[in-house]
Amino acid sequence: MNNTTKTVLKIDNLSICFDINGKKCHAIRDLNLTVNAGELVALVGESGCGKTLCASFSMGLGPQTASLEAGSILVNGQDMTQADDAAWNTIRGKDVSMIFQEPMTSLNPLMKVGRQIAENALNRGVPKAEAKNKALEMIRLAGLPDANRIYNCYPHQLSGGQRQRIMICLALINQPKLLIADEPTTALDVTIQAQVLEIIREMCTKTGTAVLIITHDLGVVSHLCDRTYVMYAGSIVESGPTAQIIQHPKHPYTKGLLACLPDISKKGQRLENIKHSVPPLEKRPEVGCIYANRCNECMDCCTQITPQRIAFGQREIACHKYTLDNLEE
Amino acid sequence: MNNVLLQTNHLSKIYTDDRKSVVKAVNDISLQIYQGETFGLVGESGCGKSTFGQMLVNLLEPTKGKILFEGEDIFKNKRARKEIPQKIQMIFQDPYSSLNPKRKIGWLLEESLIIHRKNLSKEQRAKIVDEMLDLVGLDESYKDRYPSQLSGGQRQRVSIAIALILNPKFVVCDEAVSALDVSVQAQILNLLHDLQEKFSLTYLFISHNLNVVSYMSDRIGVMYLGSIVELGDAVTLSKNPIHPYTKMLFSSSMNVGDADSGKVQITGELPSPSNPPSGCTFHTRCPYCTELCSSARPELQELPDGRQIACHYAQKFYQESMEKKR
Ligand SMILES: Nc1ncnc2c1ncn2[C@@H]1O[C@H](COP(=O)(O)OP(=O)(O)OP(=O)(O)O)[C@@H](O)[C@H]1O
Numbered sequence A: 001m002n003n004t005t006k007t008v009l010k011i012d013n014l015s016i017c018f019d020i021n022g023k024k025c026h027a028i029r030d031l032n033l034t035v036n037a038g039e040l041v042a043l044v045g046e047s048g049c050g051k052t053l054c055a056s057f058s059m060g061l062g063p064q065t066a067s068l069e070a071g072s073i074l075v076n077g078q079d080m081t082q083a084d085d086a087a088w089n090t091i092r093g094k095d096v097s098m099i100f101q102e103p104m105t106s107l108n109p110l111m112k113v114g115r116q117i118a119e120n121a122l123n124r125g126v127p128k129a130e131a132k133n134k135a136l137e138m139i140r141l142a143g144l145p146d147a148n149r150i151y152n153c154y155p156h157q158l159s160g161g162q163r164q165r166i167m168i169c170l171a172l173i174n175q176p177k178l179l180i181a182d183e184p185t186t187a188l189d190v191t192i193q194a195q196v197l198e199i200i201r202e203m204c205t206k207t208g209t210a211v212l213i214i215t216h217d218l219g220v221v222s223h224l225c226d227r228t229y230v231m232y233a234g235s236i237v238e239s240g241p242t243a244q245i246i247q248h249p250k251h252p253y254t255k256g257l258l259a260c261l262p263d264i265s266k267k268g269q270r271l272e273n274i275k276h277s278v279p280p281l282e283k284r285p286e287v288g289c290i291y292a293n294r295c296n297e298c299m300d301c302c303t304q305i306t307p308q309r310i311a312f313g314q315r316e317i318a319c320h321k322y323t324l325d326n327l328e329e
Numbered sequence B: 001m002n003n004v005l006l007q008t009n010h011l012s013k014i015y016t017d018d019r020k021s022v023v024k025a026v027n028d029i030s031l032q033i034y035q036g037e038t039f040g041l042v043g044e045s046g047c048g049k050s051t052f053g054q055m056l057v058n059l060l061e062p063t064k065g066k067i068l069f070e071g072e073d074i075f076k077n078k079r080a081r082k083e084i085p086q087k088i089q090m091i092f093q094d095p096y097s098s099l100n101p102k103r104k105i106g107w108l109l110e111e112s113l114i115i116h117r118k119n120l121s122k123e124q125r126a127k128i129v130d131e132m133l134d135l136v137g138l139d140e141s142y143k144d145r146y147p148s149q150l151s152g153g154q155r156q157r158v159s160i161a162i163a164l165i166l167n168p169k170f171v172v173c174d175e176a177v178s179a180l181d182v183s184v185q186a187q188i189l190n191l192l193h194d195l196q197e198k199f200s201l202t203y204l205f206i207s208h209n210l211n212v213v214s215y216m217s218d219r220i221g222v223m224y225l226g227s228i229v230e231l232g233d234a235v236t237l238s239k240n241p242i243h244p245y246t247k248m249l250f251s252s253s254m255n256v257g258d259a260d261s262g263k264v265q266i267t268g269e270l271p272s273p274s275n276p277p278s279g280c281t282f283h284t285r286c287p288y289c290t291e292l293c294s295s296a297r298p299e300l301q302e303l304p305d306g307r308q309i310a311c312h313y314a315q316k317f318y319q320e321s322m323e324k325k326r
């Protein structure tokens, strides 16, 4: 394989279902996504769209009740859909690593956070004294004051943002090939957010670590990520270079997401938002565009025919408003 | 119009951990929050925002100081301790740990009605629960789900519904929208506005997202290492920050499309709260620091435009900013 375009994560036509009251419901439908070495890629979408599900399947941590209907997940070229726990365990932490959305539930409440970080290195054969030093170094890198004090804290003694940064240390200590960061900065304040994202970016370029950042914050995406996937109700509706997507959003969903951001110039005005909410799995239509009931540009055909992905340049879009002809204009 | 709803007098919280190190998480905060306003509280992670908020809702006992609600000390007597907390509710930063995982959403919502609204019939309770779910944009069918079956944002909406179901007067929103995607964030911010108008609610709005805070708040307080360093009208403060820390904080705020706001001017790191710097606690990171700053602690002082600032050179910085404007 050519080294410059080495693909670290390749998800092909992935479909994942849950059984709800005896009915098979799609949580992820026909999803394609790739992350190349050294790249920062964003996965953006509303709550409930399936971002975490997609990430946890890429880590071999999908919920037991979820069934994989179709598709493949290639990590470093190896198909992991049939992998057993042992195969995942050799990959997890070393090749792929994840920062979880829920800092409190993924930290051990009874162990000092510094030891938890060091333990991750110990598990990969780093000698004990070195592991501790590495852990302290990571704590410093994450912008936490007074590394020695923090090392000896239990999770409940830290603030929300501090815990999130501990999660980042845990994930990065072994310099993985792929880092999946699920909402890594939502609990962080702006100054630290900028620092932490800078750390993630630096590390990514230095070691060739690819990063998949899951977020709903388009501010994060616009500054950091090379490419963006916009996800709605289990499907990718638009993807491409981040700058193009932010400056010239095409899909009505992407446009809607950009229009709802608050700032001081909108004070006193109602914020625009997208009507209704992401439908629960059992209420998602089998045919037609899943976004149709919320779309303010919806046409007759939208509820009857499922829009196919159209590729143009480096972008892809799935919406009946667009044809190859009107896109290339 | 300016009726004080809640007031803190020299409120402080000191944590001591097992290694006997002392953290002054909240250090002598005196402020007033007016009936019907949204008071924004901002500051870096670990500066004590949640600690402050949790003391107001009676989840944490202050080490020192007083909290007055409608002029009454909330710790005064048994009756105050029983009645006042119902009027002050909190929307938590972390919906994962604040929802009982063993209970269905419907039960979680109904619980406080069963405890505090004994005169309601079962049907009346069910109706209120449905209305609440609808208000926060959740389908009725979520009543029969467990928290673990919801996504992060869906859970946050549940916790907002729980906080509002008893019609409180004062709501502490601790990063209430931070875990939400932008479209639900917009819906929830609109919702919080609507509910504020409908029930004349007062909010303490804690968030690290300055775009959200300046959009929502009437006034903003900026915290640094447990103390208020700047407090004033939201528009004035965010458009023309005076305290060097406020300036730094607002310069690092990210906006979509701001080409070079990715380059953030952050100098130094947040000092350890267990060993705060002498004098002005910000002096270790402040570009304007002088000898005076490292030895004497600046008190909050009022500027001509009404805002309060704890900086030795507040008047000077204010004059400079006025001249620049001209
Ligand atoms: N164990 C489960 N059983 C049934 N449904 C589930 C389960 N886990 C997730 N879901 C559903 O699958 C969908 C996708 O969930 P997921 O957690 O991936 O969303 P998300 O995009 O990460 O959202 P958020 O931004 O809120 O974290 C949601 O509608 C959720 O309700």
Ligand SMILES: Nc1ncnc2c1ncn2[C@@H]1O[C@H](COP(=O)(O)OP(=O)(O)OP(=O)(O)O)[C@@H](O)[C@H]1O
Pocket (backbone or CB within 6 Å): A156, A157, A158, A159, A160, A161, A162, A187, A189, B015, B016, B017, B023, B025, B043, B044, B045, B046, B047, B048, B049, B050, B051, B052, B093, B208, B273
């Ligand atoms: N139970 C505790 N024991 C000891 N120290 C604590 C405890 N809880 C919080 N702290 C410390 O008190 C300080 C303030 O914490 P707090 O949670 O109030 O910060 P915050 O401003 O809400 O931060 P964030 O934005 O990250 O949520 C932090 O330095 C934290 O480490």
Ligand code: SF4
Pocket (backbone or CB within 6 Å): B243, B244, B245, B280, B281, B282, B283, B284, B286, B287, B288, B289, B290, B293, B298, B310, B311, B312, B313
């Ligand atoms: S008092 Fe001094 S150190 Fe503190 S903010 Fe003002 S100028 Fe900076």
Ligand SMILES: [Mg+2]
Pocket (backbone or CB within 6 Å): A051, A052, A053, A101, A182, B151, B152
């Ligand atoms: Mg998620």
Ligand SMILES: [Mg+2]
Pocket (backbone or CB within 6 Å): A159, A160, A161, B049, B050, B051, B093, B174
């Ligand atoms: Mg907090």
